Amino acid sequence: MIKTIYPKGKLVAKTGNEVMAEAMRQIEPDVVAAYPITPATEILQIFSQFVADGIVKSEYVAVESEHSAMSATIAASAAGARAMTGTSSQGLSLMWEMLYIASGLRLPLVMAEVNRAISAPINIHCDHSDTMGARDAGWIQIYSEDSQEAYDNMIQAIRIAEKAKLPVLVTTDGFIISHCMEVVEIYPDADVKTFVGEYRPERYLLDTKRPYTLGSVALQDYYFEHRYLLSQAMKESKNVILEVAKKFKKTFGRKYGLYEKYMLDDAEVAIVVIGSTAGTAKVVVKELRKKSVKAGLLKIRIYRPFPAEEIAKDLAHIKAIAVMDRADSCSGAFAPVYSDVVASLYANGVICPKVINYVYGLGGKEIRTEHIVNVYEMLERVASGAEKPSNNIKYINVRES
């Protein structure tokens, strides 16, 4: 029999999109501006129904494009409102220039993002190309393995954004999580509202008693300083994220960190992965452990800020590591998560592990347990010295010719 972790929690069967909308209902932001897009449509559709039914007092702004959605969310936040939006794929791409403005103005927006491939060819299914493309935009990026994490991450995101004064996006894997019904523990409205608290911005444009300028020009003399401060804020937000996680654990009982270690501490071979595939890989790790293979896993939850020192420390003892990217940089070299992991290891003096880059699952291509078993088998051969590690990206489940 399943039990709740939080005594006042309630178990429901809901999809990733439904729980993200549920979190938004409980947070009840002042403004939501959005232009729905597959597979994130339902989040906004359900939320706009809450508005229409008078269940929430939020203002819903139905705009004519994602560029306008982000612009309206930025404007609402600058005015002093708690503001949220949601999008996916091409929608996030169309927001691109405004994403940088949200972070540059240090506005604490929260976005529900559903990971989907980028055209062309047209594809509606999951990969991480959309948010990886926004990885330098100055947004905190939180990835969710399943619907429970999506719900919990949304609740934490509001507090993180407002404390760090940075925009935050929370993602789920398109269709795999966004449209998959699972068991999720929902907390009572009042308890979520208490956790997120009231938003009291330090400065805001509608504060007529203390007028100030937002979005001014800063040329050679001060632009760099603004961007330097943004970069520092991103680095320091790690502590904010951990503080909020600590409070979340204390309140609702679920533990979150910058990343999750799964049977990693005594592992000899390990996979680094983001999102729903971590869950599938956990099944493989469990099976391999039964066969005495010292397999482990590191699931990145917070991709921006990147937990460089922490990851380097926790991977230092691993003999062979596979970093699995669900996006390809098309850089002629390596994919984004691999580049971050290897740079983190090297910069922190960790040079022993052999690290291989795998790219998988673009456009929703299936990633099954047998594919992950193959990765661990390769890692074992590399760890034992039987095979030299590849210095090129290895592609999983793709027709290469």
Add this chain to the structure above:
Amino acid sequence: MSLEMIEIRWHGRGGQGAKTAALLFAEVILATGKYIQAFPEYGPERMGAPVQSFNRISETPITIHSGITNPDYVVILDPSLIDSVPVIDGISKNGKVIVNTSFNGKEIAKVLNICANQVYVVNASQIAVETIGKNIPNTPMLGALVKIIGNLNIGCVLEDMRTKLVAKFRHKPEIIDGNIISIKRAFNEVKN
């Protein structure tokens, strides 16, 4: 994958409610105290086109998020799919197929080219017409599936279903009773 996990694949036609059946099944099985997953296959959405949806049931948390390729149970809402879709693809040796049909199990087994003891039949369309008043076989098929899986509590299922239907059709009690009766009848009438 593991022994304690049950994997199910539903076959229907666009508009027949294969997706709804999987979602509804997951919801009522949660009421029996088990972990669940339900997800449809997403492709072009056309009325009448073959569609699939899936369920996982487990006593322990389900972390796997890949598709289901070797189902333990296959539920066929529309028997005409047997001719055009590889409905028994990947089914395990002990896997079971439940078909909405007026034919008997032996006749269906012959067409599917599998062992007769793997095949179960129920005339869900007829039950639906007689109880709900419309040919929507997905609700009665839930009852048949609960019966064949075996270790699920039909009492919990019916109770949870009634709660959900009452919330949705407060002003149409005949719909609530019709659906509940259809599940009970399919539960009792499904046979080898």
